[in-house]
Amino acid sequence: MGTIPPELQVRLFGSFKLFQEGVERPLPASSHARTLLSYLFLNHKKNHYRLSLATLLSPESSETNARRLLNQALWHIRSKFPGLLFCQTDEIALAPDYPLVIDVVEFEQYILPYQAGIGKVQNAIRDLNRAIDLYQGDLLENVYDDWVYLERERLRELYFMALEHLIQTNKAAHEYQHALNVALRLAKGDPLRESNHRDIIRLHHLLGNSSAAVKHYQDFQQLLQKELGMDPDPETQELLREISKRIGLHQTPYLPEPAIPAGQSLLEKGSPEELPLIGRSAEKRFILGWIEGVFFQRGNIVLIEGVPGIGKTRLLQDIQRDLEWRGAQVVLGKANPLQPTQAIDPLIQAITGGLSPLRIEQLGSLVSDERARLLEETLAILLGGTVSTDFLDPVLARNEQQGIRRGLSNILSLWSQAVPLVIILEDLHWAQEDTWEMLVDIAESIFTGTPVGLNILISTRPEESKARPWIHTALTRLAGTGLLSQVELHPLVQDASNQLIRTFLSIQQPMAPIETYLFQETGGNPLFILESLRLLY
Template structure:
C-alpha cells in the first residue's frame, strides 16, 4: 500500500506576485518588503542553509554588521507572529536559517521541474509528453518572479527564470508547429510576443504560422506590430527573416488581387456606391496615417454639414486600412446619450480589435477598467477595486488604465469616433490624456464633427485647440460636391442614364449634399420630374426632410424664426 502523500504546510507563489497559503487559507500578514525579500531569498536557496551574517548583509548592505544583525533578529521575531507554524517551516538557530524539508510547495520549483521533464521527454523522442510538460510550465508562469522586489540579487534571479520561460514558449511553439497544431501554436506564439515584445523570435514564428494558414492579413498585422514596436523602443527595423516574409506575402497579395474594378463596381467595404469627389480628402487622411504609423499619434477631424459624407469618408479609409491587416475600432456618440459617461470609450474597448489585448493587462488595470466594463469582474472575481474618481490620484489611475487598454492592441491602430460633438466631458478629457501619453505610439484617431456644433460643444473646442497647438491634429473640411461629382454619383445610383439638364437640376436642388443626392435618386424623384419644367422645384424626400428638421430643431427660437423668414424670401 502506498504511503500517504504529505500535505505541505505552506503553498507559496512567487511567479507574478507574492502569495502564501496555509491549509487552504491565504496568509496576509507578511506585508513588509524586507520580510518578503527574506522569505523569497530563503525559498530560492531552500536546499542550502543560509548564514545569518550573510542574510543580514544582504538585506541591510549599508548598515553596520551589528545593526544589520539586530535588524534581522527583529525581522525574525515579527515573522514568528506572521507565519503560521513558523517553527515547523523554518529551522532557525544562532548561526543559520533554512526551510524544513517537505514543508512547502513552491511554484518556482514546480515550474523548473516541468521544464526539466519536458527536456528529458524531448531527448527520448516523446514529443507529446514534452508538449504536455511545457504547457504545464507555461501555465504556472503567471508573471515574473516577485515583481514587487527590486533587490539586485532578485533582478538576476528574475531574469534567469524569465529566460527559461521564454525558451519554454519557443520550444512549445516549435513542437506544436511540427505536429501541425497550428491554432495552438499561434496562441503560444502570441503569448511569446506579449511577454517579449522586443524579441524577434515570437514575431517570426507568428508570421510563419499565419502564412501557413494563408492568412495574409494576419501576417501583415504582426509585421506592422513588430516594426512599430522595434522603431519605438530600439530605433531599429525588423531583421531580414521578418522582412522576407512580409515582402513575400505582399507579392502574393498583389499577384492574387483581382483586376482594377470599373467605375461602376462596388467600393471597398461593400459600400452601396463608390466614394465620389473626395480623392484629395482621402489622400490627406492617408498622409496623416503615414505620419502616425511612424510613431506619432495624431487626430484627424473630418468636419462638415449633416449628410456631407463625413462618416462615408472615414469608413472608406477604414475599409482600405482593414484590408491591409491593420486593426481598427469604431465608436459613435449619440445626441440622446451625450451625458452618458464613457459610452464611446466602452464601444471601443468592446471591439474585436482591442478585446484580446485588454485581457493581457495586469489585474490592477483590469480592476480600473471594470468600472465601465463590468464583464471583466464577472470573468475575474479577484480584480481589485479602483480608488475614487473624485480624487486626483484615483482619476489618474483610471485614465492610465484606459491608455493601457488602447495601447495593448497590436500597433499600429486606427480609432474612429463618429459625431464627437456629442461626446461626454470624461471621454474628451481622456482623449486629450491619451494623445499626450502615447507620444511615440503609432495611433491615428479619426473623429467626425458636424459644423455649427451646439453651444455645449465647448469641451470639444478646447480639446481640438490643445491638439492644434501641439501639431497633433489635422482638420479635413468637406465641401459640397461640384456638378461633375454630382453627375458621377447620380450615374452610379440611377438605373437609367442621367441627362445633363437633370444633373444640373439635381445639383441645384440638393446643393451638392451627397445624402440629399442619394435619397433623391433612391426615392425615384428624377424619374418623376424627367419631363417637367427644369425650373420647377424637385420634391423633397422624407429622409432629406428629416435631416433638415433635425437641424432646425437644434436652433434657438430666434434663429429658427430667421431661418423661416429666409425660406419665405428665397
C-alpha cells in the same frame, strides 16, 4: 571531461537531414533508426519510456521483438553520433549537453510571440521571414507514420498563419511587392484560401498591374470549378467587377453571373452603402497619409469636420476598410444626441467594443508587474457594466477620475503594442465636456511618452461644435501636442455629383437636365442628392 562535439543542425522540414560544420551527415542506414532519431528530435525536451519507443517503431510486433528492434536502432544512432543519446534502464532522451539546432524549434520561437500577440512590431518582418525561410516543406514529408500527421498539420497551419501575418505586416509597411510575393507563396501552399486570393488581386491592382489581377481571378475561378465545382464568393466577384470597370473591361466573359443582375440600381437593391466612395479621393489620401504612422509606432489625431449629410461617415467607412486590410484594428464609438448624460461614453464604447477575451489576454502578457494591478482595476470598471452610470459622474473625486484615465492610457498604450490601433469617434460634437477632457488627458499622456501605434479619428459638425465652448478648448490642447490635423469636407463638385447620380441609378449616359437640377437644388450634398433621387424615382 569529454570533448564537446560540433553543433548538430537538424532539418525536419521537408526531407530529414543532419549537418555538422556545414557538411551533410549521412543518416543511419536503418529505417527504424532514422524514424527513432527524427521522433527524438521532434520531442527533444522529453524523456521517453523504452517500451513506448519500441511500440512506436513496431506496433504490430510482440514486446520482445519490438524491444530488439529498438536496441538495434539505438546501436545505429550511437555508431553515427556518439554522445547524442542519454539512455537509462527504462528511459531514453537526447543528451542535454549535446549542442543542437533544430529547425522546428527555431521556427516556433520566431512565430509564437506573434501568434500570442506579444511580438514586437518593428521586428515582425525580420522574424517572420526567418521563420518561413526555415519551412522547406511539410514536416518529415517522406514519413507516413501516424505520429507525424497531427504535428505536421499543426506546423503547416502555423506556417500559414506566419505567412498571413507577414502579408499584413508588409502591407502596413507599404512593401506591397513583398506582400504580393508572400501571398503568392501562401496560395501555393493553400490554394483554396479565397481571402488570400482577394489579397493577391488587390495587390496586383495596387502595383499597377490590373491585367495580372484579372488573370489571377480567372485562374482562381478555374481552380474552384475544377476542385469544388463552384464559383468565387460574391465579394471576390465584386472585386473583379470593380477592377474591370476601372481598366475599361466592360465585358469579362469568364466572370460568373452576379448575384444582383447587371443594370439593377441601388434604389432596387436598397443598399446605398454599396456605392463606391465618390468625390473624396483627395481627402482620403490626405487622411491616410497622415494616419499611416500608426503602422510605425507614430501617434496622430485627425479631426474631420462637415455639415450633416456631407459624407463624414461614408469616408470613415472607406478609411476603416483600408486600415483593416493593412492589418490595423479599428474600434468605433459614436456620441448620442439623445440623453447624452445617460449614454455610454463614445470613447469607452470604442474601447470596450474591441476588448475581446483574446485581446485582454494579450494585454495581460504585455503589462509589467507594477502596472498589472492598474490594468486589472481598469478592466473591471470597463467590463463591469458601470461605465454608463458612474464612469464620468461629476461627483466622483478628481483624483479617482484621474486614476481611471491613467488606467485607460495604460490599456491603450499596451494595446497599441499588440496591434496598430485606430479609434474612430463619430459625431463627437454631441459629446459632453467630460468626454473631451478625458480624450485630451489620455492623448497628452500617451502621445508625449513612448512612441505608440495609436491614431484617433474624430468627426464633428462645425456649427454644433461652436455652440460648445469646451470643444474649442479641447481642440486647442490637442493642437498643442503637434499631432492634430483637421480636414473639412466640402460639397461635391458638379462632376462628382453627376458621377454619384449615374452610379446610384446604374446608368452610363449623362442626364444633363436632371443632373444640373439636382446639383443646384442640393448644393452638392451627397445625402441630399440620394434622398432627392429616392423621391424622383
